[in-house]
Amino acid sequence: MAGKAKPAGAEGGAEAPRKSGKKKIILLVGLLLILGGAGAGLWVTGILPGLLGMLPPEEAHAAAGAVPAPRPPVFLDMPDITANLNAPGRRAPYLRIRSRLELARPEDSAILAAAMPRLLDLYTTYLREMRPEELRGSAGTHRLREELMARANLVAAPARVVDVLFVEILVQ
Structure with missing residues (x-):
């Protein structure tokens, strides 16, 4: 029986390096996760690209203090459009x-x-399908503007229409 008994120091000494190895791995993985999360947070907020000099040109000018020269707006006059609206009745x-x-x-x-x-x-095709009620109020005008802008961007695919400005709208 005395030969089978293990000394107390031998049992604790064999397990001590094993536990400290697991702790090191857990600490290392945790540290990597924290640093990765912090880096991702800095990237999403735009701080890290600014520090690394990877800003888009517009933001790079703003960060450098140089304000890009504003472009003058470009307008194209549309011909007058007259269309019948979709409404029941004789007139x-x-x-x-x-x-x-x-x-x-x-x-x-x-x-x-x-x-x-x-x-x-x-x-013209779009306007002929509209009813007079759809044009009432600012919401109707806004909806009309959005629809006309979408159609203009569809037709002029490489070109881009920023806005449709109404000079005159007459419903009779």
Whole structure:
């Protein structure tokens, strides 16, 4: 029996390095997770790209203190459009619109001028399906602006229409 008894120091000494190895691995993994989370947070907030000099050109100018020169707006006058509205009754109401398109770049005006017949066709077809009630109020005008802008961007695919500005809207 005395030969089978293990000394107290031998049992504790064999397990001590094993436990400290697991602790080191857990601490190392935890430290990596914390550093990764902190790095991801700095990246998402835009702090890390700014520190590394990886800002987009617009933000790089703002960070350097240089304000980019504002571009003057580019407008393209649309021809007057008159369309019958979709309404029951003997006398059909009609809509007359004069508008301007605000373009993203000066080069876009040539593209839109070339696509003007198609754009006028899309506008007129859309307007003929509208009812007079849909044009009432500012919400109706806003909805009309969004629809016309979407159609203009569809026709002039490489060009970009920023806004549709109404000069005149007449419903009779």
